[in-house]
Amino acid sequence: MPVLPKRKVGLISCSGEELPEGTLSRVTTLQVLERLRPHDTVTLCLPLFLAGDDKERAFARFYPMIAIDGCDKRCAALATEKYSAQPTASIVIPEFLAARGLDAPHSRRQLDAAGERAVDALAQEIARRVDDILGVKHAHVAEEQVAKSEVVTATCSCGSGIPVTRLNIAGKDVEVVALPLIFEQFYGDGKSPDELFTMVKVYNAIPPELEPAYREATQRAFAEYVPAPEKSGG
Amino acid sequence: MTESKRVMIVPCSGIGKAYGSVGREAMYALLEDLCPDTTDTVCLSLLTLGDAEAQAQVRDQPTITIDGCPSACAKVNVEAAGGKPMAEFRVYDVYRAHRELKVRSVSELGDAGREMARILAEEIAAKVDEVSRQPPVNSQQSTV
Numbered sequence: 255m256p257v258l259p260k261r262k263v264g265l266i267s268c269s270g271e272e273l274p275e276g277t278l279s280r281v282t283t284l285q286v287l288e289r290l291r292p293h294d295t296v297t298l299c300l301p302l303f304l305a306g307d308d309k310e311r312a313f314a315r316f317y318p319m320i321a322i323d324g325c326d327k328r329c330a331a332l333a334t335e336k337y338s339a340q341p342t343a344s345i346v347i348p349e350f351l352a353a354r355g356l357d358a359p360h361s362r363r364q365l366d367a368a369g370e371r372a373v374d375a376l377a378q379e380i381a382r383r384v385d386d387i388l389g390v391k392h393a394h395v396a397e398e399q400v401a402k403s404e405v406v407t408a409t410c411s412c413g414s415g416i417p418v419t420r421l422n423i424a425g426k427d428v429e430v431v432a433l434p435l436i437f438e439q440f441y442g443d444g445k446s447p448d449e450l451f452t453m454v455k456v457y458n459a460i461p462p463e464l465e466p467a468y469r470e471a472t473q474r475a476f477a478e479y480v481p482a483p484e485k486s487g488g
Numbered sequence: 489m490t491e492s493k494r495v496m497i498v499p500c501s502g503i504g505k506a507y508g509s510v511g512r513e514a515m516y517a518l519l520e521d522l523c524p525d526t527t528d529t530v531c532l533s534l535l536t537l538g539d540a541e542a543q544a545q546v547r548d549q550p551t552i553t554i555d556g557c558p559s560a561c562a563k564v565n566v567e568a569a570g571g572k573p574m575a576e577f578r579v580y581d582v583y584r585a586h587r588e589l590k591v592r593s594v595s596e597l598g599d600a601g602r603e604m605a606r607i608l609a610e611e612i613a614a615k616v617d618e619v620s621r622q623p624p625v626n627s628q629q630s631t632v
Contacts, residue, residue: 267503268531268533269501269503269512269532269533270531270533270534271498271499271501271512271515271529271530271531271532272529272530272531272534273531276531280501280503281595283503284503284594284595285595288593288595297503297504298504299500299501299502299503299504299505299508299559299561300503300532300533300536301500301501301502301532301533301536301561301562301565302502302559302561304533304536304537304565305536305559305561305564305565305568306559327534327539329531329533329534329537330533332537333533333536333537336537362516363513363516363520
């Protein structure tokens with residue numbers, strides 16, 4: 255039976271080339287992806303997300319997102335908001351450093367001592383937020399225990415494989431993510447329509463006032479998904 | 489070369505690809521070591537989000553893109569902003585010519601990855617030098 259991708263937190267780094275804080279956002283994001291929370295986080299290249307298609311946009315609808323920006327132009331947060339959904343959390347590095355009394359790095363190519371200190375503090379903050387979002391508790395925020403044989407290297411989730419279905423809901427053409435996967439799972443388990451809609455809501459941000467329309471549209475789509483002999487009670 | 493006519497070096501900086509890191513390092517090698525007086529860069533995400541100043545830079549100045557994967561985000565987004573890259577470099581092409589160079593990872597290039605970035609930067613620097621030696625458009629016109 256197909257299994258829905260594991261619920262993880264998406265990290266979107268601005269990686270701004272012009273600024274030391276852009277490099278800080280990139281290095282810190284990689285630290286969380288590879289060392290602090292390798293099993294709970296995924297990422298996507300921001301320019302690809304911006305220029306991508308449904309598959310890339312679905313990424314930020316499927317995963318709760320943390321945007322990490324190097325300046326107050328907030329490219330990562332704005333891109334997520336514009337093309338997918340409001341990020342679950344947003345960190346603007348100059349604000350974070352000021353709040354913690356940390357110095358900004360001076361080099362955009364190779365982080366200096368101030369940059370390394372900032373990476374450590376910021377990575378721990380992101381890891382805490384990942385834990386909060388997923389509702390998990392780690393004994394400590396430091397590196398997750400990873401088996402020696404399991405070296406984790408950050409990779410992009412481009413072409414994430416999360417399917418997008420277009421439904422007509424309340425007169426509008428709307429994208430709903432993960433629907434075929436959810437249908438396959440429910441078809442096998444024989445769960446109720448209410449449970450189906452609860453699952454759809456887990457993976458899609460649905461405005462409360464549109465819930466009845468979404469419920470009706472997804473249940474109609476599920477009815478079309480079920481093979482004909484079974485619809486007739488066979 | 490005047491400030492306004494520096495060659496813009498735009499790498500994809502892909503965060504999930506080791507070649508994205510190679511492209512980014514090559515860009516910094518150009519800006520800081522090889523061509524500090526004739527090159528500059530712009531944040532690709534800012535450009536892609538539609539920032540007017542960033543888009544004007546790649547439209548008005550000679551631009552070179554560096555891409556780390558077939559999605560070619562740097563090239564595609566510069567063109568979408570109205571720019572016409574004078575050259576498009578792919579990290580993979582460096583690998584094809586130097587298959588002995590294996591990049592360690594996206595977060596740590598290792599010696600081979602840094603060597604790959606250096607080779608790429610030197611190839612691009614040659615292109616930058618060509619542009620830098622060309623007289624400004626106005627002076628070309630005045631000699632005709």
